[in-house]
Amino acid sequence: MKFGMKSASWLLPVLLLLCACGGTRASSPAVTPGPIADPTLDLNVTGNWQFSTTSTAGMPPASIAGSIGQSGASVSGATHVDGSNCFDHLTTVDVTGTLTGSDLSLTSSSANGQVISFTGTISDDALNGADSAFTGTYTINGGCANGDHGSVTGIRIPFIANTLNGTFTTAGGASFDVAGDEAQNATPSTEGSFGISGTVSFRTSCFSSGTITPGTFPSGSFIIGTSVTLQIKTDNGTVTFLGTLNRDRSEISGNYVIVGGTCDQTGTAVLAVSSPWDY
Secondary structure (H helix, E strand, C coil): CCCCCCCCCCHHHHHHHHHHHHCCCCCCCCCCCCCCCCHHHHCCCCEEEEEEEEECCCCCCEEEEEEEEEECCEEEEEEEEECCCCCCCCCCEEEEEEEECCEEEEEECCECCEEEEEEEEECHHHHHCCCCEEEEEEEEECCCCCCCEEEEEEEEECECEEEEEEEEEECCCCEEEEEEEEEECCCCCCCCCEEEEEEEEECCCCCCEEEECECECCECEEEECCEEEEEEEEECEEEEEEEEECCCCCEEEEEEEEECCCCCEEEEEEEEECCCCEC
16 A cells, blocks of 8 residues: 555654654753852941940959941041049040951050950841940050950940930929930041030920030030930020930930029939931
């Protein structure tokens, strides 16, 4: 029997199918994963810092507060030491160092022959938008505090922004409310402080309003570490408030004095932070 072209045409699809089934499947090209980004490369420690030392050499605890700036891996700043008999709190102690990943090292300039060295790390919480926290050790070489060493912790303090509300209580027990609208300078002074400016309203017969006069440590209105100074000029004297941020930084408490008017007095004050802290 002879097959014509028409009757054999059904064989072509079958042959193609058999070839496809018996062939080798083409494999997908292998995908090589790229390097995992290191979040510490973007870490920036610029800001207002408060450090606290705990001596293992029998020295009293001290606080070191001031500004730190960063340019690439290089860091530098201006600080003041408080709580130590070997340092003058008014003396500006410059610091320089490096940030490698999350490892931070700082060395101070000589203050009365004393050089402070910090070595430690910035916590992972700082990489997730939380406040930058430092944990490490310190040593002091030279001068009065020579040989002192121990542990040190630090926290970067967010800006004071927008409003503060609170109550001033006189030494005699009377009280009056205050509300402030203020702003913190983003650029620190050469002394390591950040100026504060703004206006304040008072609910007292002595005066109804005042102006926060910006300054640099140790005069005028400023923040350095957790220490806050507000100098408020009114039409009936000047209000000077010296306060400290509490542990969770939700309020500032301290003492005040009013001089130069008909309502000269002293007392205590608590100012609540009523708006979010932000960098």
